[in-house]
Amino acid sequence: MSHVFYRHTHFQPPVAARGEGVYIIDAAGKRYLDASGGAAVSSLGHNHPRVVEAIKAQLDRLPFAHTGFFTSEPAETLADALVAGAPQGLERVYFVSGGSEAVEAALKIARQYFLERNQPERRRFIARRQSYHGNTLGALAVGGNAWRRAPFDPLLFESHHIAPCYAYRDRRDGESEEAYGMRVADELEAKLAELGAETVIGFICEPVVGATLGAVPPVPGYLARIRDICDRHGILLIFDEVMCGMGRTGLLYACEHDGVAPDLLVAAKGLGAGYQPIGAMLVSDRIYAAIAEGSGYFQHGHTYMGHPAACAAGVAVQQVIRDEDLLARVRRQGETLLDALHERFGNHAHVGDIRGRGLFLGLELVAERTTKAPFDPERRVHARIKHAALERGLICYPMGGTVDGARGDHVLLAPPFIIEDAHIDELVDKLGDAVDAALAS
Secondary structure, eight states: OOOOOOSSTTOOOOOEEEEEBTEEEETTOOEEEETTHHHHTOTTOBOOHHHHHHHHHHHHHOSOOOTTTOOOHHHHHHHHHHHHTSOTTEEEEEEESSHHHHHHHHHHHHHHHHHHTTOTTOOEEEEETTOOOOSSHHHHHHOOOHHHHGGGGGGOOOEEEEOOOOHHHHOOTTOOHHHHHHHHHHHHHHHHHHHOGGGEEEEEEOSSBOTTTTSBOOOTTHHHHHHHHHHHHTOEEEEEOTTTTTTTTSSSSGGGGGTOOOSEEEEOGGGTTTSSOOEEEEEEHHHHHHHHTTTOOOSOOOTTTTOHHHHHHHHHHHHHHHHTTHHHHHHHHHHHHHHHHHHHHTTOTTEEEEEEETTEEEEEEOSBTTTTBOOOGGGOHHHHHHHHHHHTTEEOEEEEOTTTSSSOEEEEEOOOTTOOHHHHHHHHHHHHHHHHHHHHO
């Protein structure tokens, strides 16, 4: 009997024994093509020698030093690298151990920023429905994933939600993408008028929505309009790039595609590429200055933040991405994978949309393509696809509740940046078989 508390008490997972490039091999020797990087984490695949060696070397020098007393060379080097490639204005990096921690830090520093500026009345956050920002209570409070929020609603602080930018379902007949983007972005303006902009701290969103919607990018002009609204009302713009950032879309930061810079940006997952647990909050110079010139102290912290071995892994990941020209590879292989998905599923009776950027792609499953009607949630199509894919040696990331938190199914794909053409063929073949098997059952 195992004493491990698994994510699902009715599922005994296989034991992962080793990794080889884009594959995980279990204890029985079965090979699984990791087409989702776990949860968009393993961007370099498994067991990249340079990253492993960097971690070993750091452990030989210094395993741990508490940031209440010390900084470390890996933390300084990684912060320099992240800022060098960051959107304009982001000048400081606060390291934590994962995405939810990074979001919590962003929410706290956003509130403290306005305290330092003598605006204590600012207490609210606005986010979007069908978003996901993490599983800690603060992150859940701003998140718009109804299924994850529901059990803990009484514990969550006040936040408010507007429509997602989800053109496949919400764009009206005859409405251009640009007009649609302006319409849904203007919901932020309306919400600020309703609440009183002077009571709002900030707006948080994923530049490309990950787990909850399945790799949905914004339409042209949407994020620029959001930035303009935030600026006019003096509220902060927070980009959650925990899943979509760190090269996943083909640029280091996903918001670069839209040319929009936030006041705060959070990253994780691909930052350490699975080799160490690490996340980061990037802070604009004006937010840092408000604290530096005010109390001088960010009232927050965790024991393992800025962990030297984790930062050493992050430095190595950045070096590999640069030296192996992996951002260009993500863009190239993303197009190859997108073409292959369109060839296999473009005319599939139950695939309504194929979308995404780079190696961050999604398929939305529908009961009927013309009406876009979702499957009955009782069928649990996403769960059936996951099971069928695992049986065939494929790891993908299906989710339910795509439409409204209860209805709808999608499959998220986020394979390692090192994926080759032969792997793409294997991925699409196995996914096609898994989808067909799940829908036939």
